[in-house]
Amino acid sequence: MDPYGVTASEFPLAASRVDYETGKGEAGFTAFVQGSQDAIRHALVAGFGVEVGRDAAAEAFVYAWQRWDRISGMSNPAGYVYRVGHRMAQKMSRRRFGPVAFPEVAVANPSVVEPGLPAALALLSPRQRSVVVTVHGYGLSQREAADLLGISRSSVQRHLERGLAKLRAALGVRVDD
Amino acid sequence: MIDLKEQLRAYFDEVDPPLDTAEVMRDARSVSAPRRRADPAQGALSRWRGPLVAVTTALAVVIAVAAAALLWRGGPGDVAGTPTTPPATATTITSTTVPSEETAEALTFADDDLCEWVAADRIAAFFSSAYESSVDDWDGTAEVQQSRDLEPDECWWRLATTTDDDYFSVHAWNANPGVVLLPAEIVEYEGGLVGYPGPTASGHPALSEGVVVQSAGWGIYTFWVPPSDNYLALSISRVTQTSSGTEVSQGLDSLATGQARIEKQVRFFSFADQLLRELGWVP
Numbered sequence: 001m002d003p004y005g006v007t008a009s010e011f012p013l014a015a016s017r018v019d020y021e022t023g024k025g026e027a028g029f030t031a032f033v034q035g036s037q038d039a040i041r042h043a044l045v046a047g048f049g050v051e052v053g054r055d056a057a058a059e060a061f062v063y064a065w066q067r068w069d070r071i072s073g074m075s076n077p078a079g080y081v082y083r084v085g086h087r088m089a090q091k092m093s094r095r096r097f098g099p100v101a102f103p104e105v106a107v108a109n110p111s112v113v114e115p116g117l118p119a120a121l122a123l124l125s126p127r128q129r130s131v132v133v134t135v136h137g138y139g140l141s142q143r144e145a146a147d148l149l150g151i152s153r154s155s156v157q158r159h160l161e162r163g164l165a166k167l168r169a170a171l172g173v174r175v176d177d
Numbered sequence: 178m179i180d181l182k183e184q185l186r187a188y189f190d191e192v193d194p195p196l197d198t199a200e201v202m203r204d205a206r207s208v209s210a211p212r213r214r215a216d217p218a219q220g221a222l223s224r225w226r227g228p229l230v231a232v233t234t235a236l237a238v239v240i241a242v243a244a245a246a247l248l249w250r251g252g253p254g255d256v257a258g259t260p261t262t263p264p265a266t267a268t269t270i271t272s273t274t275v276p277s278e279e280t281a282e283a284l285t286f287a288d289d290d291l292c293e294w295v296a297a298d299r300i301a302a303f304f305s306s307a308y309e310s311s312v313d314d315w316d317g318t319a320e321v322q323q324s325r326d327l328e329p330d331e332c333w334w335r336l337a338t339t340t341d342d343d344y345f346s347v348h349a350w351n352a353n354p355g356v357v358l359l360p361a362e363i364v365e366y367e368g369g370l371v372g373y374p375g376p377t378a379s380g381h382p383a384l385s386e387g388v389v390v391q392s393a394g395w396g397i398y399t400f401w402v403p404p405s406d407n408y409l410a411l412s413i414s415r416v417t418q419t420s421s422g423t424e425v426s427q428g429l430d431s432l433a434t435g436q437a438r439i440e441k442q443v444r445f446f447s448f449a450d451q452l453l454r455e456l457g458w459v460p
Contacts, residue, residue, distance in 0.1 A: 065205035113188045136182045137189035
């Protein structure tokens with residue numbers, strides 16, 4: 001049992017989502033960060049919001065570096081680091097209180113990013129948000145999202161439809177597909 | 178027309194750029210060189226803050242408990258409101274209301290429909306047991322609020338035949354993933370769990386050994402069994418329609434004060450503990 005209570009069977013992060021070689025030493029770790037960070041960061045941001053998700057991903061990589069000799073030898077290092085980041089994000093969320101936060105962005109043209117989108121994302125349930133963000137925010141397929149989030153494909157589809165409907169209602173937009 | 182999917186892509190491109198690998202490496206080096214094993218209690222999160230946070234949290238808990246004790250001693254007695262005829266619903270959770278073992282084994286928060294698992298009559302029995310003398314115009318039954326957009330792992334029940342402009346509802350949901358209002362510090366229960374944010378305590382007499390409860394206000398609690406990541410949140414709300422709109426007051430300040438609060442809390446926790454055992458969370 002490792003410090004975070006993670007077992008190999010718990011790694012939900014599909015190996016196909018990462019592209020790296022886990023060599024030893026600093027060079028190996030750098031390659032690991034470059035190759036795996038998108039998948040890990042996306043999953044954490046989808047579940048916990050931008051601020052917590054990114055902080056947790058960064059902290060998880062720091063944690064991984066401290067134990068790189070051991071983690072580099074694992075069969076799925078990215079899955080392990082994701083689980084560590086997930087636990088860290090949970091702790092951060094408890095300390096920071098408040099709803100999951102998505103920052104506003106300053107854009108010249110509202111048609112690029114609707115100003116109300118961040119607030120509308122916060123209205124979604126956690127699972128709806130995770131699915132919407134992973135599929136449409138980061139471009140994963142529904143199958144990949146199901147693997148990543150540990151839920152069925154039908155659940156992904158259902159949460160996706162509900163989430164998009166909520167967003168459309170909140171933003172006052174018509175069906176666009 | 179706004180293309181929502183394109184907007185989502187553009188938004189996350191904007192707010193979530195890739196981490197700077199060089200910066201991650203700098204942070205990693207600034208913490209320490211690679212080592213063999215972490216301190217499980219602290220993890221990799223700002224270890225230097227651990228003792229300070231622990232002391233601060235402990236002080237806050239002591240102050241909160243003392244303040245709550247003073248409040249209860251000095252506050253009014255039980256103001257249960259206008260006496261009413263107790264609802265006809267049974268006031269205890271009987272064995273006949275508990276799902277079979279086969280059902281219980283299959284229960285998880287991930288895929289099962291909470292509204293089906295926890296039948297409305299159990300919610301009615303729970304509410305009746307804890308709060309029966311406080312609610313007027315209730316026939317002792319409850320119903321799922323179908324109008325709400327429910328996740329499989331959440332459910333809202335409304336006390337039936339209470340008026341449309343003033344009614345109570347019970348909300349149960351999976352508090353993970355999401356924002357769980359829980360401090361890291363867990364203290365031994367010493368009496369009372371009221372307030373926001375309330376203490377996080379283990380050892381409550383109405384809860385099974387190992388169950389931890391966190392109060393987010395009177396009548397809003399989260400239960401879990403460390404180190405599990407599964408959290409059961411349970412709350413009671415009063416919904417009131419006023420001339421200025423709908424008011425939702427979570428918690429039960431209007432239903433009980435003083436010692437009556439503690440007694441009702443015990444019944445609340447007993448019900449939650451029953452659900453935890455059916456979920457198989459209690460060792």
